[in-house]
Amino acid sequence: MQREVGSLPLAPALRARLAAAGFQTAQELLETGPCGLSKEIGISKEEALEALQVVRQECHGDAARTAGGSGATRKFTALELLEEEQAQGFIITFCSALDNILGGGVQLTKITEVCGAPGVGKTQLCMQLAVDVQIPECFGGVAGEAVFIDTEGSFMVDRVVDIAAACVQHCQLIAEAQQEEDHLKALETFSLESILSHIYYFRCRDYIELLAQVYLLPEFLSEHSRVRLVVIDGIAFPFRHDFEDLSLRTRLLNGLAQQLIMVANDHKAAVVLTNQMTTRIGQSQSTLVPALGESWGHAATVRVIFHWDNSQRLATLYKSPSQKEATIPYHITPHGFRDVQPPAVTQKAEGTEMNPRKRPRREEEEKQQQFQS
Amino acid sequence: MKFPSCEDVEACASAKLLRSMAAKKLRRAQLSQELCERLSRCQITTCQDFLCLSLLELMKVTGQSYYEVQKLLCKVSRACAPKMQTAYEMKLRKSVSPSSAFLSTTLHSLDRVLHGGVPCGSLTEITSPPGCGKTQFCIMLSVLATLPLSMGGLDGAVIYIDTESAFSAERLIEIAGNRFPTYFDSDEKVFCMTRSIHLYRELTCCSVLQRIMSLEEEIISKKVKLIIIDSVASVVRKEFDTKLQGNLAERSNFLTRGASVLKYLAEEFSIPVILTNQITTSLSNGPEIQADLVSPADDLSLSEGASVSGKKDSGCVTAALGNTWSHSVNTRLILQYHDLPKRQLLVAKSPVSPFSAFFYTIEKSGLVLQDGKDQTNLIWEGTNPALQPIRVRNTALKDTLLSATLPSTTGETSSNTSDL
Numbered sequence: 001m002q003r004e005v006g007s008l009p010l011a012p013a014l015r016a017r018l019a020a021a022g023f024q025t026a027q028e029l030l031e032t033g034p035c036g037l038s039k040e041i042g043i044s045k046e047e048a049l050e051a052l053q054v055v056r057q058e059c060h061g062d063a064a065r066t067a068g069g070s071g072a073t074r075k076f077t078a079l080e081l082l083e084e085e086q087a088q089g090f091i092i093t094f095c096s097a098l099d100n101i102l103g104g105g106v107q108l109t110k111i112t113e114v115c116g117a118p119g120v121g122k123t124q125l126c127m128q129l130a131v132d133v134q135i136p137e138c139f140g141g142v143a144g145e146a147v148f149i150d151t152e153g154s155f156m157v158d159r160v161v162d163i164a165a166a167c168v169q170h171c172q173l174i175a176e177a178q179q180e181e182d183h184l185k186a187l188e189t190f191s192l193e194s195i196l197s198h199i200y201y202f203r204c205r206d207y208i209e210l211l212a213q214v215y216l217l218p219e220f221l222s223e224h225s226r227v228r229l230v231v232i233d234g235i236a237f238p239f240r241h242d243f244e245d246l247s248l249r250t251r252l253l254n255g256l257a258q259q260l261i262m263v264a265n266d267h268k269a270a271v272v273l274t275n276q277m278t279t280r281i282g283q284s285q286s287t288l289v290p291a292l293g294e295s296w297g298h299a300a301t302v303r304v305i306f307h308w309d310n311s312q313r314l315a316t317l318y319k320s321p322s323q324k325e326a327t328i329p330y331h332i333t334p335h336g337f338r339d340v341q342p343p344a345v346t347q348k349a350e351g352t353e354m355n356p357r358k359r360p361r362r363e364e365e366e367k368q369q370q371f372q373s
Numbered sequence: 374m375k376f377p378s379c380e381d382v383e384a385c386a387s388a389k390l391l392r393s394m395a396a397k398k399l400r401r402a403q404l405s406q407e408l409c410e411r412l413s414r415c416q417i418t419t420c421q422d423f424l425c426l427s428l429l430e431l432m433k434v435t436g437q438s439y440y441e442v443q444k445l446l447c448k449v450s451r452a453c454a455p456k457m458q459t460a461y462e463m464k465l466r467k468s469v470s471p472s473s474a475f476l477s478t479t480l481h482s483l484d485r486v487l488h489g490g491v492p493c494g495s496l497t498e499i500t501s502p503p504g505c506g507k508t509q510f511c512i513m514l515s516v517l518a519t520l521p522l523s524m525g526g527l528d529g530a531v532i533y534i535d536t537e538s539a540f541s542a543e544r545l546i547e548i549a550g551n552r553f554p555t556y557f558d559s560d561e562k563v564f565c566m567t568r569s570i571h572l573y574r575e576l577t578c579c580s581v582l583q584r585i586m587s588l589e590e591e592i593i594s595k596k597v598k599l600i601i602i603d604s605v606a607s608v609v610r611k612e613f614d615t616k617l618q619g620n621l622a623e624r625s626n627f628l629t630r631g632a633s634v635l636k637y638l639a640e641e642f643s644i645p646v647i648l649t650n651q652i653t654t655s656l657s658n659g660p661e662i663q664a665d666l667v668s669p670a671d672d673l674s675l676s677e678g679a680s681v682s683g684k685k686d687s688g689c690v691t692a693a694l695g696n697t698w699s700h701s702v703n704t705r706l707i708l709q710y711h712d713l714p715k716r717q718l719l720v721a722k723s724p725v726s727p728f729s730a731f732f733y734t735i736e737k738s739g740l741v742l743q744d745g746k747d748q749t750n751l752i753w754e755g756t757n758p759a760l761q762p763i764r765v766r767n768t769a770l771k772d773t774l775l776s777a778t779l780p781s782t783t784g785e786t787s788s789n790t791s792d793l
Contacts (some may be wrong), residue, residue, distance in 0.1 A: 007439065009438055009439030010438050010439075011432065011436050011438050011441075012432060013390075013432055013436050013437075019474075021378060051438075054438055054440065110709045111760060116699040117696070117699075117759060117760075118696065118722065118757070118758055119699070119701035119705070119722035119757065119758035119759070120719070120757065121492055123724060124724075131462075148460075151439070152636075152637075152700075152701075153494070153495055153636050153640055154494075154495070154703055154724050156724045156725050157460055157463045157464045157467060158464075158467075158725060159724060159725050160460055161464060193461060195460075196459065196460040196461035196464055197459050197461040198459070198461035199459060199461075200457050200458075200459055201457065201458050201459065201460055201463065202454070202455045202456075202457055203455050204455055205455070205633070205636075205637055206633070208420060208424055208425075208453055209419045209425050209453055209454060209455055211425075211450075212420075212424060212450035212451075212452075212454040213446060213450070213455060214450070215450040215452045215454075216447060216451060216454050219447065220457075237629070237700070237701075238627070238633075239631075240626075240697070241625075241626050241628050241629040241630045241633070242790075248425065251427070252425065255413070257429070275475055276696075276697070276700045278696065278697065279621070279695065279696055281595035281621070284556055288491075288696065307757075308756050308757040308760075311756045313756060329416065332727070336726070354790050358378050363481050
């Protein structure tokens, strides 16, 4: 394919000169060579060489794409996607009801948004997930690390210590009950200290720091390749003031959402955002709706709303491509995020809870049986 | 009607942003001189201007290729982005100086539940009906902050921004003398304490905001360890009438701006910030109306109205300033009436504590918790902190009268606060 000069990612001034000199396709540029190019357009040889390198990189990328090899855009069949999704891990929340309605837990490579009234437990869930993402694979976790971007200042280290201690204790109970080699080995490295050391905390004070941090995320995640969770606690707070120009806000939020989708996909990480609720004044009544407007609702793949029913906290799955809408109650205990009723059978139920990987395999077997029948 | 303080508030706000990372001039982001000059010709001088543009716009103004622009974006982002710390480092830092993580309130049960006391580095709000003890609590905490570390204080100065002119120096000395008689045994010590409490009287939203923004230098020079604003609600409610068009949004704007500046100060200097709030009537089928519960007559009429209609969803008395403000504060303590003279302190929102309730009275030495055996059996299931119903004075009075005459009336448990 002959690529037009106007579509190459060169500096605009350079492109204008090339067009004025009569170049039309990338092929022509490559044929001319750096010295000829520099003479014709009147730029230095170094600049010409740089430009040609950019062109070559682009054409190579194009060729790779048309050949169907791996590159920025890949194509899949739905079957390959299915296998990938089933092998995908989930980050459990320790509240089995919530895990169930989410289809196993917080899914990797997807953006999950948690909206809720103040004090309902959004930050608690985020802290719980930052600990749960680190659970070793033999206990049913994804053995990852967490990035925590805090814009509201509600991250409390002491609380994370409590949650992490409860999680470690839980795993120890399972290891004692099941007495397997790899369980005990994993427990050696799964300690309070290691959990805390693998939560990378950034405090962003305004929307510019947040934007800057998200631009730097791909680089950070390449350096720390084990990160499997990015939490942004309070995506609404920095955008709710200092913005008279709402169109700028929408543009920045869209850019942010696209960056996060890219991060989630490229690095196989789950992105969890928390949002506030705002009052929308209708004709006769006011309702609480998620903040940041209607267009922001499209950014997240999965949306969960936390709300109150008198003194019971409820979680509602509001938007999901694969699960049904449902509402479940949950509790915040000194150990963290939990179900309302503790499971009746302790050890056995914990075993199945902690091994969500068993679930997809069972489903696969069921599906195979369905195909065969 | 345009509010006279609007433009001033805008100016204040832009002044704040100028001091943040976003306003960093691009030269200091290590961009080359000629690039900075080129950008300034298009009015792009700060990191904020740079990061708000899209990639194509950036290519146009810098005249560079796509990949170059991406590298520049990373460079500028690095200049603005916050520093990374692991949770472990944060914990280590806290354990090195544990007493600097909170201000003990000397109300032992409350301190225990809050893991030490009023947390440093975050915003704590105290909400209550008039006359319940907000200002008393604030004055008590001012005394505590000036105490030396060995006595559980923060050994520092206090900035007290008073918008209601409710601060009484005599009461301050009375509380100090009665709560710590052995420490404040000489006039010298008392004067030393009173000299460390800096009082500012601000009467408009704009002046409060300006004062907050000027606090950074004062905190350093006077070694301030506690900021109290008593109260936020009174100035805001005077100037913003939520029934008028557009005022709700402006009010939210002002409040979130104020909250973010205060959070910045709290975290930067690791000090507690205490704000007080008033109450309002929240009708479940409409936006909250401003209830000026100043005279007892108004007090009575509200409670009468609610009880006459009888239904729960006719409205309840709750914390003022709306939903957005409830999001902005990190901890919310509610003081409410019980059987006089006993009052109740509720922990309605806290990232470290479950919902808790305590009884207290107001004495010469300030607030005193009633640690009785009925304290330990107090189970209280809280609800949404933004809608937590609060008992006002006359309802408490009415209830005690009712229960006196009708012995079969149900036992008043603290959770039945919405049945007015």
